[in-house]
Amino acid sequence: MTDPTQPVYSMTGFARVAGRVSETLGFSLSLKSVNHRFLDLHMRLPSGAEEIEIHLRRILKEKLHRGHVEVTLNLERSQKAEAGYDHALVAAYVEAFRAAATEHHLNAEPDLNSVFRLPGVLLAEARSSDEELKAVEDAVLRETGALIAALQTMRAQEGSALAGELRAGMDRLRALVDEAALLREKVQQAYFDRLSQRMKSMLEGGFDPDRILQEAALIAERSDVEEEVTRLRTHIGHFTGLLDQGGEVGKKLDFLLQEMNREANTLLSKTSGVAGNGTRITEAGLGMKSEIEKAREQVQNLE
Numbered sequence: 001m002t003d004p005t006q007p008v009y010s011m012t013g014f015a016r017v018a019g020r021v022s023e024t025l026g027f028s029l030s031l032k033s034v035n036h037r038f039l040d041l042h043m044r045l046p047s048g049a050e051e052i053e054i055h056l057r058r059i060l061k062e063k064l065h066r067g068h069v070e071v072t073l074n075l076e077r078s079q080k081a082e083a084g085y086d087h088a089l090v091a092a093y094v095e096a097f098r099a100a101a102t103e104h105h106l107n108a109e110p111d112l113n114s115v116f117r118l119p120g121v122l123l124a125e126a127r128s129s130d131e132e133l134k135a136v137e138d139a140v141l142r143e144t145g146a147l148i149a150a151l152q153t154m155r156a157q158e159g160s161a162l163a164g165e166l167r168a169g170m171d172r173l174r175a176l177v178d179e180a181a182l183l184r185e186k187v188q189q190a191y192f193d194r195l196s197q198r199m200k201s202m203l204e205g206g207f208d209p210d211r212i213l214q215e216a217a218l219i220a221e222r223s224d225v226e227e228e229v230t231r232l233r234t235h236i237g238h239f240t241g242l243l244d245q246g247g248e249v250g251k252k253l254d255f256l257l258q259e260m261n262r263e264a265n266t267l268l269s270k271t272s273g274v275a276g277n278g279t280r281i282t283e284a285g286l287g288m289k290s291e292i293e294k295a296r297e298q299v300q301n302l303e
Helices: 050-063 087-103 112-116 130-204 209-223 226-245 250-271 277-299
Strands: 013-020 025-034 039-044 067-077
Touching (some): 050 130
Antiparallel strands (some): 025 067
C-alpha cells in the first residue's frame, strides 16, 4: 500500500555534489531530471568508469520511477608545478617517426609539439589508474544517497506546487459540473418543448404513433446529462484522492483526465443545438474541456 504521506514528485530537478579522492584528484557528480514517459538514464562518465555506471544505474532505478535523468561525473585533477610526460612513450614515438622517414627517404625530424598532443604522452592526460577509479567509485557511492535525496527534495517542491495548481483546477472543474447539473432539468424541458412543436406539426397532417414514441425516446435519451455529471464528479473525487495519496501518480492522473475529457465531449454533444439553458451548459462544457486540457499539460511533468 502506498504511504499516504508520500509527496507528489515532479520529474524536474537538479542536484550536484563535489568531493576529493586525494590531494591531486577530485570529482563532481550531478543529476539533472526532466519529464519522460519512463525512467531514461543517460550517463556521462569518464572512460574506464563502467563499474561506477553499473552501481549508479542500480541505485537510481531503486529510487526513481520516471523521468529523463542525466548523470554526469567529472574528474578534476590539480595542476602540478612541473608538467610531466611519459619518457618511454615519447622515445617510442620519436623512434617510429625517424624509422618511417628513413624507410621512405625523407629528410624530416619529429615536431615535439605534435608529439605532446598524442594520447597518453602528458601525464596529466593519462588514463586514470584502476586504483584511482576504485577510490573514485567508493567516494561517489558514499555521496550518491545524499545526492538523490537532494534531487528528490527539489522534485517534491516542484511536485507540491503542481499539485496545488491541479487541485485549484479541479475546484474550477467541479463548479462547472455543478452548474451543468443545476441546468439539466431546464434543458430537458427545452427538448420536450421542441418535441411538442414537432408533434403539433405532425397532428396537423396526420401522425404515426410509433414515430412519435420513437422521437420521444430519442429526445429523452439525448437530453439527459445526469450520467456525464455523475461520472465527472466521480473522476474529480478520484483525481484529488490520488493527489492526497501521493507517490507515482502521473500516469493514473493522465488516464483520469482522458476519461473526464470523454465525458465532457458527450455532454457537449447532448446539449448542442438547444437554445437558452442548453447554450449555458455548452459554455460550461467548453470551460470543462479547457480546465481538463490545462490539467493534462501539468500532469505530464508528474512522476
